[in-house]
Amino acid sequence: MDKTVRNKVNIEIPEYIEGYGKVKPYAGAFETEPTGNKFAPKIKAFKNGEEKILKTLREGIEKSGLKDGMTISFHHHLRNGDYVLNLVMKEIEKLKIKDLTIIASSLTKAHEPLLENIKNGTVTSLHTSGLRGKIAEEISRNGIMEKPVIFRSHGGRARAIESGEVKIDVAFIGAPICDTMGNMNGKEGVSAFGAIGYAMADVKYANYVIALTDNIVPFPLNDISISMDYIDSIVEVESIGDPTKIATGATRITKNPNDLLIAKKASEVLIATKKVKNGFSFQAGSGGASLAVCKYLREYMEENDIKGSFASGGITAYLVELLEANLFESLLDTQTFDGEAANSLVRNKNHIEMSASMYANPHNKGCVAHQLDLMILSCTEIDVNFNINSLTASTGVIMGAIGGAPDTAAGADITVVVAPSMRSRLPIILDKVTNVITPGDTIDVLVTERGICVNPLRGDIKKLLEEANIEIKDIRELKEEITKITKVPKSNEYEDKIIGVIEYRDGTVMDTIKQIKM
Numbered sequence: 001m002d003k004t005v006r007n008k009v010n011i012e013i014p015e016y017i018e019g020y021g022k023v024k025p026y027a028g029a030f031e032t033e034p035t036g037n038k039f040a041p042k043i044k045a046f047k048n049g050e051e052k053i054l055k056t057l058r059e060g061i062e063k064s065g066l067k068d069g070m071t072i073s074f075h076h077h078l079r080n081g082d083y084v085l086n087l088v089m090k091e092i093e094k095l096k097i098k099d100l101t102i103i104a105s106s107l108t109k110a111h112e113p114l115l116e117n118i119k120n121g122t123v124t125s126l127h128t129s130g131l132r133g134k135i136a137e138e139i140s141r142n143g144i145m146e147k148p149v150i151f152r153s154h155g156g157r158a159r160a161i162e163s164g165e166v167k168i169d170v171a172f173i174g175a176p177i178c179d180t181m182g183n184m185n186g187k188e189g190v191s192a193f194g195a196i197g198y199a200m201a202d203v204k205y206a207n208y209v210i211a212l213t214d215n216i217v218p219f220p221l222n223d224i225s226i227s228m229d230y231i232d233s234i235v236e237v238e239s240i241g242d243p244t245k246i247a248t249g250a251t252r253i254t255k256n257p258n259d260l261l262i263a264k265k266a267s268e269v270l271i272a273t274k275k276v277k278n279g280f281s282f283q284a285g286s287g288g289a290s291l292a293v294c295k296y297l298r299e300y301m302e303e304n305d306i307k308g309s310f311a312s313g314g315i316t317a318y319l320v321e322l323l324e325a326n327l328f329e330s331l332l333d334t335q336t337f338d339g340e341a342a343n344s345l346v347r348n349k350n351h352i353e354m355s356a357s358m359y360a361n362p363h364n365k366g367c368v369a370h371q372l373d374l375m376i377l378s379c380t381e382i383d384v385n386f387n388i389n390s391l392t393a394s395t396g397v398i399m400g401a402i403g404g405a406p407d408t409a410a411g412a413d414i415t416v417v418v419a420p421s422m423r424s425r426l427p428i429i430l431d432k433v434t435n436v437i438t439p440g441d442t443i444d445v446l447v448t449e450r451g452i453c454v455n456p457l458r459g460d461i462k463k464l465l466e467e468a469n470i471e472i473k474d475i476r477e478l479k480e481e482i483t484k485i486t487k488v489p490k491s492n493e494y495e496d497k498i499i500g501v502i503e504y505r506d507g508t509v510m511d512t513i514k515q516i517k518m
Contacts, residue, residue: 002014002016003015003016004013005023005025005296006025007025007026007027007029007508007509008025008026008027008028008439008441008508009385009387009439009440009510011434011436011510011511011512013025013101013509013511013512014512017148017501017512018147019033019125019146019147019148019496020147020148020150020498020501023509024507024508024509025508025509026439026504026508026509026510027508028441029410029439029441029442030362030410032507032508033076034163034363034506035393036163036164038162038163038164038205038419039161039162039163039164039167039205041204041205041206041207042207044232044433047455051235051354052180052181052228052231052232052233052234053180053216053234053235053236054233054234054235056235057087057088057091057097057210057212057235057237058091058094059089059235060210060233060235061091061092061095061097061170061210062095063232063233064169064170064208064210064232064233065169065170065208065339066092066095066097066169066170066208067097068097068098068099068100069100070097070100070101070169070170070264071101071102071103071166071167071168071169071170072088072092072100072101072102072103072168072169072170072171072172072173073102073103073168073170073172073175073202073206074088074102074103074105074106074171074174075104075105075173075196075198075199075202075302076104076105076106076107076108076198076441077105077174077186077194077195077196077198077199077246077335077336078110078174078191078192078193078240078241078246079108079110079193079245079246079247080108080109080110080242080245080246080305081110081191081241081242081243081244081245081246082108082110082111082174082240082241082246083174083237083239083240083241083242084172084174084212084240084241085104085110085111085114085172086110086111086113086114087212087237088172088212089114089117089122089123090113091112091252092117092122093117093120093122093244097122098121098122098124099121099122099124100122100123100124100125101123101124101125101126101127102114102125102126102127102128103127103157103161103168103202104126104127104128104129104331105128105129105154105157105198105199105356106128106129106130106131106401106403107126107128107130107131107132107135108130108133109132109133109134110245111133111135111475112133112134112135114135114136114412115134116348116495118135118138118144118145119144124145124146124147125145125147125150126145126149126150127149127150127151127152127157127160127166128150128152129151129152129154129157129401129402129403130147130151130391130400130401130402130403131151131398131399131401132398132399132400132401136397136398136399137397138517139398139499139500140392140396140397140398140499140513140515141397141518142515142518143497143513143515144293144498145499148337148498148499148500148501148512148513149499149500149501149513150500150501150503151359151391151399151402151500151502151503152402152434152499152503152505153233153402153403153404153405153406153503153504153505154198154334154356154359154360154402154403154407155196155356155357155359155360155361155362155367155369155404155406155407155409155505156362156402156406156407156503156504156505156506156507157201157356158201158355158356158357158359158360158361159357159361159362159363159364159505159506159507160503160507161201161202161205162201162205162357162361162363162364163363163507164205164508165516167204167205167207168205168206168207168242169206169207169208170206170207170208170209170210171199171202171203171206171208171209171210171227171275172212173196173199173202173203173209173210173211173212173214173231174191174212174213174240174241175196175211175213175215175217175226175240175275176188176190176191176192176193176213176214176240177189177192177213177215177217177221178190178211178213178215178216178217178221178234179216179217179218179219179220179221179228180216180217180218180219180234180315181219181220181228181231182211182226182227182228182230182231182234183219183220183221183224183226183227183228184196184211184213184221184224184225184226184231185221185223185224185225185226186225186336187225187336187342187343187345187346188215188223188346189214189215190214190215190243191214191215191239191240191241191243191246192243192246192247192339192342193241193246193247193336193342194247194315194333194335194336194337194341194342194345194509195315195333195334195335195336195345195353195354196201196225196226196327197333197334197335197353197354197355197356197358197359198334198335200225200226200355200356200357201228201355201356201357203226203230203231203304204230206308208232208233209230209231209232209233210231210232210233210234210235211231211233211234211235212235212237212240212369213234213235213236213237213240214236214237214238214239216234216236216241219256222305222364223346225353240357245337247336247338247342248336249518251505252317252318253291253292253294253295253318254288254289254291254292256288258420258442258449259288259289259293259420260289260293261449262289262292262418262419262447262448262449263289263290263292263293263295263296263418263421264292264296264420265447265452266289266293266296266376266416266447266497267293267296267297267300268296268468269416269445269452269470270293270297270374270414270416271297271300271445271468272464272468272470273374273414273461273464273465273466274373274464275373275413276297276300276301276306277306277373278306278307278308278476279307279308279309280306280308280309280373280374281308281309281310281311281312281371281372281373281374282308282310282311282312282328282372282373282374282375283311283312283313283372283374283375283376283408283412283420284296284311284313284319284375284376285313285314285376285377285378288378288418289378289418289419290347290376290377291316291318293376293418294318294319294322295318298325298327301327302325302327302492306327307327307328307329308327308328308329309328309329309330310328310329310330310331310332310368310371311323311328311331311332311335312331312332312333312334312354312359312368312369312372312517313332313334313335313359313404314333314334314335314336314337315333315336315337315341315344315351316337316338316340316341317338317339317340317341317344317461319331319341320340320341320344320348320351321508323344323348323351324344324348327380327381329350330350330351330352330457331344331348331350331351331352332352332354332359332368333345333351333352333353333354334354334355334356334358334359354368359404359430360404360407360408360411360505361405361460361505362407362410362505362506363506365375367407367410367411368411368412369404369407369408369410369412369413370411372408372411372412372413373412373413373414374412374413374414374416375408375409375411375412375414375415375416376416376417376418376503377388377390377405377408377409377416377417377418378419378437379405379417379419379428379437379438380392380393380394380400380415380423380428380432381394381428381429381430381434382417382419382428382429382430382433382446383429383430383431383432383433383440384429384430384431384442384475384476384479386417386441386443386446386455386475387432387433387436387439387440387443388405388417388433388436388437388438388443389433389435389436389437390402390403390405390437390438391435391436391437391502391513392424392434392435392513393434394434394489394492395492395493395516396434396494396513396516397516398500398513399462402437402502405437405438406437406438406439406442406504406510407505409438409439409442409443410442410505414444414445414461415442415443415444415445416444416445416446416447417443417445417446417447418447418448419446419447419448420448420449421448421449421450421451421478421482422482422485422486425487426488426489427479427482427483427486427488427489428448428482429446429478429479429482430479431476431479433435434492435502435511435513436502436510436511437502437511439504440455441455441457443455444458444461445456445458445461446475448478450478450481450482451469451471451472451473451478451481452465452470452472452473453472453473453475453478454472455472492516492517493516493517494513494514494515494516494517495514495515495517497514497515498512498513498515499513499514499515500512501513
């Protein structure tokens with residue numbers, strides 16, 4: 001039998017995982033210190049008179065020297081409208097290049113053609129923050145990949161690239177505007193998506209970088225997010241993505257009464273902590289109850305003449321409204337969630353673009369996640385030890401993403417999880433989540449429509465809520481209350497095969513995902 005080790009969240013993990021390697025078990029949010037130096041790509045020179053713009057994508061791939069067994073990278077700023085990954089993989093398949101590793105910032109349903117590349121051996125390894133759709137189903141149920149998918153947070157991905165833990169041979173960057181030397185940004189052009197923060201680590205540390213664009217303009221571009229000194233080749237394509245699926249007009253606050261109730265309770269919790277004061281910093285998700293919290297915070301801030309320092313993360317139209325209402329000094333943006341927010345990056349000088357490393361890398365000299373006062377998270381499941389899951393469904397199928405949850409939960413002074421008490425008659429609170437994504441010792445409060453629970457580690461928060469006459473429930477008691485309605489869900493059965501490895505942001509292993517027994 002393989003030797004195993006228990007990590008800090010009491011999960012038993014093999015000391016060695018085939019297709020992954022030797023395991024470093026999760027030891028705590030800030031227990032693993034960085035070692036070594038930053039990875040350095042090859043030094044190159046671009047001579048006067050050389051041409052960066054190539055005639056075809058095939059020429060770019062051939063010029064990059066891409067061969068069997070190499071590693072390529074993509075970013076997901078184009079979201080469900082992305083054409084770049086599929087265009088590139090179609091050309092790579094024609095060149096009969098095999099056994100590639102893909103390091104993606106995330107994979108969406110737009111990337112389902114990749115399934116055929118996996119089945120025919122073009123791609124044999126995936127590293128990503130999220131995975132959805134048919135690819136996730138096939139991996140979860142049928143174990144179609146020999147090597148486990150490696151899941152990292154946004155900060156964890158930047159850390160792994162910068163440290164050389166993963167080495168990118170060729171990075172493919174989708175750019176909605178790019179000049180003839182490779183200067184680019186993500187906020188202009190018909191395919192604009194806003195901040196281009198995830199691609200910034202790729203271009204700095206990849207040995208070869210190809211920019212794909214549908215909008216070449218004369219040199220020099222006057223607003224540069226990624227500069228030409230990182231770009232080897234430029235390929236003009238008909239379109240890098242479907243604008244209707246890249247960015248919607250504006251992300252609006254939910255009208256769901258249950259979500260609004262949860263958001264109202266969450267805002268009351270935040271206010272009771274006394275952190276909502278001049279100069280406070282804040283981050284919330286982009287949908288449901290998370291975004292609605294902003295509405296109630298805004299009302300309190302306006303009534304009490306409070307101005308925050310910054311709001312960060314994935315920026316939405318509503319956060320732009322708070323900026324332009326002079327309720328925050330600035331927005332720090334690594335991924336823009338809608339068209340209105342993308343436009344804000346153009347017109348507001350205090351809407352500031354940042355790299356994923358600046359946002360959330362735990363092994364740099366200061367990341368934004370560690371400057372947060374308040375953080376609002378959502379989840380698919382939470383257990384009685386406050387561990388949360390945002391990657392797998394209760395069925396065991398991969399269907400979500402790690403995102404920045406572990407990064408911001410560790411960094412923020414107070415992290416509040418908002419979630420309905422049940423979904424589709426399944427309880428949100430379990431004895432043990434299907435997979436641990438964010439450890440419970442970094443989660444402070446759970447807010448549901450049926451009650452508010454405070455992590456026993458945060459007696460200080462409990463005291464403040466009691467002083468504000470906010471009723472608190474024990475999380476185990478709330479779990480029993482909910483399961484009386486839903487009943488206890490049936491346990492899943494799994495094969496021995498590990499199909500996914502969940503890394504914590506520092507590169508240690510938090511959990512593994514096993515193939516579902518059919």
